[in-house]
Amino acid sequence: MCGIIACAGVRRASEILYKGLCDLEYRGYDSAGISVKRGGEIVTVKRAGRVSAIECARRLGGSAGIGHTRWATHGRPSDENAHPHCRGGFSVVHNGIIENYAVLKEELIAEGDEFISQTDSEVVVHLLAKYYRGDLKEAVLRTVARLKGAFALCILHEDFEGFVAVKYRNPVIVGCGNGCFAASDMPALSGIAARVAVLKDGQIAFACEGGFTFCDFEGNAASLTFSPLPPQARSGGTAGFPHYMIKEINEIPAAIRQTAAAFETEGCARAFAKLRRKKFSQVMLCGCGTAYHAALAAAYAGEELIGVPVRAETAGEYRYRRRGSLAGTLFAAVSQSGETADTVEAARTAKAAGALVAAVTNVPYSALTSVADIVVPVRAGAEICVAATKSYCGQCAALGLMFSALAGGRHYRQAKRALGEAEGMCAGAISHCAVEDVARACASASAVYFIGRGADYPAALEGSLKLKEVSYVPGEGFPAGELKHGPIALIDGGTLTVAVITDPALAEKTASAVEQVCARGGRAAVVCAEGCEPEGLRERAEFFITVPRSALFPAIISAIPLQLIAYRTAVILGRDPDKPRNLAKSVTVE
Ligand code: G6P
Numbered sequence: 337m338c339g340i341i342a343c344a345g346v347r348r349a350s351e352i353l354y355k356g357l358c359d360l361e362y363r364g365y366d367s368a369g370i371s372v373k374r375g376g377e378i379v380t381v382k383r384a385g386r387v388s389a390i391e392c393a394r395r396l397g398g399s400a401g402i403g404h405t406r407w408a409t410h411g412r413p414s415d416e417n418a419h420p421h422c423r424g425g426f427s428v429v430h431n432g433i434i435e436n437y438a439v440l441k442e443e444l445i446a447e448g449d450e451f452i453s454q455t456d457s458e459v460v461v462h463l464l465a466k467y468y469r470g471d472l473k474e475a476v477l478r479t480v481a482r483l484k485g486a487f488a489l490c491i492l493h494e495d496f497e498g499f500v501a502v503k504y505r506n507p508v509i510v511g512c513g514n515g516c517f518a519a520s521d522m523p524a525l526s527g528i529a530a531r532v533a534v535l536k537d538g539q540i541a542f543a544c545e546g547g548f549t550f551c552d553f554e555g556n557a558a559s560l561t562f563s564p565l566p567p568q569a570r571s572g573g574t575a576g577f578p579h580y581m582i583k584e585i586n587e588i589p590a591a592i593r594q595t596a597a598a599f600e601t602e603g604c605a606r607a608f609a610k611l612r613r614k615k616f617s618q619v620m621l622c623g624c625g626t627a628y629h630a631a632l633a634a635a636y637a638g639e640e641l642i643g644v645p646v647r648a649e650t651a652g653e654y655r656y657r658r659r660g661s662l663a664g665t666l667f668a669a670v671s672q673s674g675e676t677a678d679t680v681e682a683a684r685t686a687k688a689a690g691a692l693v694a695a696v697t698n699v700p701y702s703a704l705t706s707v708a709d710i711v712v713p714v715r716a717g718a719e720i721c722v723a724a725t726k727s728y729c730g731q732c733a734a735l736g737l738m739f740s741a742l743a744g745g746r747h748y749r750q751a752k753r754a755l756g757e758a759e760g761m762c763a764g765a766i767s768h769c770a771v772e773d774v775a776r777a778c779a780s781a782s783a784v785y786f787i788g789r790g791a792d793y794p795a796a797l798e799g800s801l802k803l804k805e806v807s808y809v810p811g812e813g814f815p816a817g818e819l820k821h822g823p824i825a826l827i828d829g830g831t832l833t834v835a836v837i838t839d840p841a842l843a844e845k846t847a848s849a850v851e852q853v854c855a856r857g858g859r860a861a862v863v864c865a866e867g868c869e870p871e872g873l874r875e876r877a878e879f880f881i882t883v884p885r886s887a888l889f890p891a892i893i894s895a896i897p898l899q900l901i902a903y904r905t906a907v908i909l910g911r912d913p914d915k916p917r918n919l920a921k922s923v924t925v926e
Contacts, residue, residue: 477540502540798898
């Protein structure tokens with residue numbers, strides 16, 4: 337995904353845009369660019385690389401402007417493929433994907449247009465230039481009518497003093513304060529906009545010094561209600577920590593507390609009362625990456641609690657599988673951002689097949705919430721590091737509360753208590769887990785494998801994903817029982833295997849997998865919950881980390897040493913854990 341921002345009616349547009357792009361950089365960091373309006377002229381600076389590559393653009397000034405930070409989809413990261421794209425007095429930034437760009441490009445080339453970039457986005461500026469006959473609104477309406485796919489756009493024109501913002505399937509938040517603003521998310525508006533509103537699909541905002549006017553894609557006037565920027569939308573910077581990743585790990589106890597508190601609101605209680613009255617025959621959980629792992633972890637306890645089948649699947653697979661009616665199914669889509677295209681589309685597909693759709697998300701104004709029938713709140717606060725940490729724990733908490741609320745009042749009260757205890761355990765684990773030696777072993781390993789049984793298997797998958805994402809050390813997560821059926825061929829003295837053990841009933845079984853690793857000369861580390869320690873394992877494993885035991889929320893606690901190991905390994909190897917190569921925080925293309 338990409339980040340877009342715009343401002344109008346301000347004194348130094350370039351400063352505002354540059355700062356906003358720094359806040360949006362988690363959305364992509366392949367290239368960056370800014371266009372500003374100075375008098376009747378548009379001045380553009382864009383470069384491949386991170387936002388800092390256009391530091392010089394801060395001095396452009398201007399009264400209005402647009403900016404972009406890119407995660408490359410069509411065309412490699414380069415100066416030409418960087419946004420904004422300019423033509424015929426227009427300058428445009430785009431987040432999303434123009435699915436019919438090839439057909440449009442062919443048509444425009446046949447009419448004599450020349451293209452500078454390999455991007456899908458460039459067709460937008462060509463269409464605007466083609467349709468502009470002195471009426472900006474008409475040009476925008478005719479352009480959006482030709483586009484298929486997903487697009488959040490910000491547009492400048494040399495004859496218009498402000499900017500235009502367009503929303504279709506990718507987010508645009510508009511804000512006002514000392515000027516008019518638009519951005520892909522709320523944290524980028526904090527400090528500049530006092531009041532904000534979320535554009536709906538198919539809406540267009542025209543911003544100038546006098547304020548906003550809105551219309552739909554047919555040109556009919558629309559109105560939006562602005563409300564104060566919510567406090568949780570402020571990221572607050574790294575607050576003295578060297579990286580967002582470690583700051584956000586330290587915020588896990590708060591994420592759990594706030595998520596539990598959100599379940600106590602009247603709206604949430606009403607939604608769950610409604611859910612309890614329905615009799616579901618199955619629950620389907622879907623998500624991508626870390627969100628999928630939270631879903632998988634929750635499925636184990638969920639099935640036990642509500643006594644109907646609970647399955648978890650990656651959204652990208654689920655949406656293309658053929659299925660019959662989903663009447664009687666609760667479909668819970670899990671997504672930190674609420675923007676991930678595969679997850680949003682899976683939710684749409686499930687809804688069309690008759691499922692009741694719940695959005696389990698950290699972003700209450702996201703695309704996912706607009707598709708869903710009910711929202712299951714995650715309140716981890718703004719998460720800036722590309723690798724998810726506190727949002728994973730928030731998702732595990734929210735899903736645990738969701739299943740216990742479905743199971744009934746007694747179960748819910750028990751889960752609330754257990755979550756309160758888990759919050760304290762997390763704080764303890766963050767300050768006491770000694771991971772440095774394991775991180776050094778990871779940094780020098782040829783590969784790191786993570787194993788676990790039962791609910792510790794998703795924990796192992798997540799431990800492995802975290803390490804890969806931020807340190808680029810190769811590895812995999814396996815069910816501990818599968819190790820001997822193939823993966824054990826990978827074990828040699830250069831590999832490290834990390835075993836997760838939090839269930840006393842399965843501890844001995846996972847311990848034998850550790851024995852098998854040691855017997856083949858592999859190095860082994862164990863993350864073990866108190867009271868689950870199989871006899872003699874501490875002596876056999878090279879590294880042993882003990883964490884407190886939470887019977888209901890084991891994945892939240894074991895995540896802490898695993899996240900800390902990934903973080904320290906990345907730092908030891910000199911990687912930037914907040915912005916790993918090739919990644920973006922959520923992927924809004926399929
Ligand atoms: C990307 C990120 C992952 C994240 C996944 C799902 O692939 O790199 O860290 O877990 O998207 O994001 P979501 O916002 O849907 O939870």
